[in-house]
Amino acid sequence: MQRRIRTRFAPSPTGPLHMGGVRTALYAWLFAKKNAGDFLLRIEDTDQNRFVPGAEQYIIDALHWCGITIDEGVSVGGTHTPYRQSERKEIYRSYAMQLVESGNAYYAFDTAHQLEQQRKNAEEKKETFSYGSATRMKLNNSLALSVDEVKELLSKNVAYAIRLKIPENETITFTDLIRGVVSFDSNLVDDKVLLKSDGMPTYHLAHIVDDYLMEITHAIRGEEWLPSAPAHILIYRYLGLTAQMPHYAHLPLLLKPDGKGKLSKRDGDRLGFPVFPLEWKDPSTGEVSSGYRESGYYPEAFVNMLAMLGWNPGTAQEIFNMNELIAAFSLDHVHKAGARFDLEKTKWYNTQWMLRQPNEAIAKRIKPMVATRTGISADDVRLSDNYLTACVALLKPRVQFEKEMPEKGIYLFKAPSEFDQTVISKKWKTEFISFFKMLSDEFMTLQDWSSQLAEQTFKTTAEKNNIKPGEVLQLFRVFVSGQAQGVDLFPMIQLLGKDEVIKRLETALKFV
RNA sequence: GGCCCGUUCGUCUAGGGGUUAGGACAUCUCCCUUUCACGGAGGAAACACGAGUUCGAUUCUCGUACGGGCUACCA
Incomplete structure (x- = not known):
C-alpha cells in the first residue's frame, strides 16, 4: 500500500x-x-x-x-504532538538506549576540554581529530573502559553523551532523489553524538x-x-x-550573488538586499534586518522567484502562482548545482506581479501613503478610489514597486513648487508667454474636459502662435508637473481637471 | 588537509550522442512614444580543460582544474 x-x-x-x-x-x-x-x-x-x-x-x-x-x-497541532523537540526530550532517550543495548551506540564520558585537547594535538601533527573507529578505543568511553569502570561512572552520575558506533570498512550507499546514488566509506564517518550530556538529543x-x-x-x-x-x-x-x-x-x-559561499543569515543587509522574508529585530542587539515584505515585494513574487532558483518547470513559463507551482512541481526538475541569488531578477518578478494586480487594489493600498506624503484630507477627491485608481493606471508601467507610486506621481496629488530648470533653461523663449496665456484662456472656455480635447486645444493654440507643438510640449509638462518626465501628458491633464491645470499653469508662468 | 556534491551565455536555466545549443534577467541597437517607462523587433553573449568510448561528443567514462558543502555534546 x-x-x-x-x-x-x-x-x-x-x-x-x-x-x-x-x-x-x-x-x-x-x-x-x-x-x-x-x-x-x-x-x-x-x-x-x-x-x-x-x-x-x-x-x-x-x-x-x-x-x-x-x-x-x-502552530496548528495535529495527531503527532508535540511538534517542538524540546518537549519530546524523553522520547529520544529511549531510542538512544535501544541503540546502546543493541551495541550500536555507547556512552562517551569525554569532557569538552578533553576533546578540545585531542583536536589540538591532532592539529599540531597536521591531522584532523575524528571520534571514530580509529580513535574510539583510546578515548574515555564504554567501549574502551571496563564494564566495572563504566558502572561506576554511571552510578556516580558522571556526565556522558551517547555516540553512534560507526562500523569499520563498510561502504554506505543510498539513493538521493536529486543526486542519485551516493556512497561513503564508513571509516571516514565519525561517531556522531546522539544524545548530549544535557540529555537533549542532537539533530542526528x-x-x-x-x-x-x-x-x-x-x-x-x-x-x-x-x-x-x-x-x-x-x-x-x-x-x-x-x-x-x-x-x-x-x-x-x-x-551569495557576489562570489563565494552559501547565503547565510549573517549576510543581513551587507549585500544590499534583504535575506529575510520579513523584517527582523534582533531581541538582544536591537539591530533591524530588512525583509522582503517591508521592502515592498509581493509574497507571490518572492515565492515565484524562490521557486525558480534551483527548479524549473521544463517549459518556458516563468510566472507562476501557488496553484500553478503545485501543479508543475517535481523533484526531478530540481537542479543539482547551487544557485546564485539575483536581485535584478527578483525585482523583475515583483514588477511582473505588480502588473497583474488590479488597479483598484493597489489604489486602496497606496491611499494611506499618499495621505501621509501629501497631507491632503481624507475627503479630498484626490484620495477617492476613482482618482487613485486612475493614478495607478498611469503610474503602473513606470515603477517596479507599488510603494514608489506616491512619490513618483507626487504631481498627481500636489501642485509643483519647483520646476525642472534644465528643461526651462533649454527650451524657454520669452515669446512663448503669449502662447501659454492663450492656452490657459482656451482651456477656460472649454465646456468639456478630456484628454483628447486638451490635446487638440494645445495643438491648435500652438498653430495660432506659429509654434510647433514639440517646442512647448515639454515646457507644458514641466509647468503642470514640475518634472521633465512622467506619466502620459494629456491623460494626466484630464485627470487633474481643468481648474487645476489652469491654476498650475498660471502659477508656473509667474516663475519664468 | 580529508570526504562528499557540483560545473551550459555575466546571472537563473532548457537540452542531451548528430541542434543554427533554446528561453528569462541584465546589457546593447532600433521601433513605438514630441518625456520617462511599458511594449515590440533585433544584437552580443555559454557547453571549464585533457584523455577515453564512438563514425560522431556539450551530452557517456576517467582524470585535472575550479566552485560549493561538511569536517561540534550547532542545526
Whole structure:
C-alpha cells in the first residue's frame, strides 16, 4: 500500500528564517501538495544555547506570509504532538538506549576540554581529530573502559553523551532523489553524538525519531546535510526502521550573488538586499534586518522567484502562482548545482506581479501613503478610489514597486513648487508667454474636459502662435508637473481637471 | 588537509550522442512614444580543460582544474 505523502520543514529557532530556509520549506510544501499529502512544521530546538526568543513565531509568520500552509505542527497541532523537540526530550532517550543495548551506540564520558585537547594535538601533527573507529578505543568511553569502570561512572552520575558506533570498512550507499546514488566509506564517518550530556538529543537522532514517529515519507533538506546522511542511514538500520526510512532529497544551496559561499543569515543587509522574508529585530542587539515584505515585494513574487532558483518547470513559463507551482512541481526538475541569488531578477518578478494586480487594489493600498506624503484630507477627491485608481493606471508601467507610486506621481496629488530648470533653461523663449496665456484662456472656455480635447486645444493654440507643438510640449509638462518626465501628458491633464491645470499653469508662468 | 556534491551565455536555466545549443534577467541597437517607462523587433553573449568510448561528443567514462558543502555534546 502506498503511504500518504508527508513532508516536513524542521527549522531551528536560532533567529529569523532566511530565504534559503524559505525555499527549502517551499519545495517540501510543493512536493507534499503536489502529491495530495501533508506538510508539517516541526521546531528543532534541541540546542538550548542557541535559542532566540521570537524566532519560532517569526518562522510561522514568514511561512504564512508566503502562503505556505501548515497541516500539522507547532502552530496548528495535529495527531503527532508535540511538534517542538524540546518537549519530546524523553522520547529520544529511549531510542538512544535501544541503540546502546543493541551495541550500536555507547556512552562517551569525554569532557569538552578533553576533546578540545585531542583536536589540538591532532592539529599540531597536521591531522584532523575524528571520534571514530580509529580513535574510539583510546578515548574515555564504554567501549574502551571496563564494564566495572563504566558502572561506576554511571552510578556516580558522571556526565556522558551517547555516540553512534560507526562500523569499520563498510561502504554506505543510498539513493538521493536529486543526486542519485551516493556512497561513503564508513571509516571516514565519525561517531556522531546522539544524545548530549544535557540529555537533549542532537539533530542526528532527533530528526530520525521524529520523522519516523511523524510518518514522514520524504525528507527534503539542504545539501549541507549530505555528509551526515550515511550516519542517518545507519541509525535507521540499527533501529530496525530501514523500511520506514523516508526518501532523502538534498537540495542545492542558495549562493551569495557576489562570489563565494552559501547565503547565510549573517549576510543581513551587507549585500544590499534583504535575506529575510520579513523584517527582523534582533531581541538582544536591537539591530533591524530588512525583509522582503517591508521592502515592498509581493509574497507571490518572492515565492515565484524562490521557486525558480534551483527548479524549473521544463517549459518556458516563468510566472507562476501557488496553484500553478503545485501543479508543475517535481523533484526531478530540481537542479543539482547551487544557485546564485539575483536581485535584478527578483525585482523583475515583483514588477511582473505588480502588473497583474488590479488597479483598484493597489489604489486602496497606496491611499494611506499618499495621505501621509501629501497631507491632503481624507475627503479630498484626490484620495477617492476613482482618482487613485486612475493614478495607478498611469503610474503602473513606470515603477517596479507599488510603494514608489506616491512619490513618483507626487504631481498627481500636489501642485509643483519647483520646476525642472534644465528643461526651462533649454527650451524657454520669452515669446512663448503669449502662447501659454492663450492656452490657459482656451482651456477656460472649454465646456468639456478630456484628454483628447486638451490635446487638440494645445495643438491648435500652438498653430495660432506659429509654434510647433514639440517646442512647448515639454515646457507644458514641466509647468503642470514640475518634472521633465512622467506619466502620459494629456491623460494626466484630464485627470487633474481643468481648474487645476489652469491654476498650475498660471502659477508656473509667474516663475519664468 | 580529508570526504562528499557540483560545473551550459555575466546571472537563473532548457537540452542531451548528430541542434543554427533554446528561453528569462541584465546589457546593447532600433521601433513605438514630441518625456520617462511599458511594449515590440533585433544584437552580443555559454557547453571549464585533457584523455577515453564512438563514425560522431556539450551530452557517456576517467582524470585535472575550479566552485560549493561538511569536517561540534550547532542545526
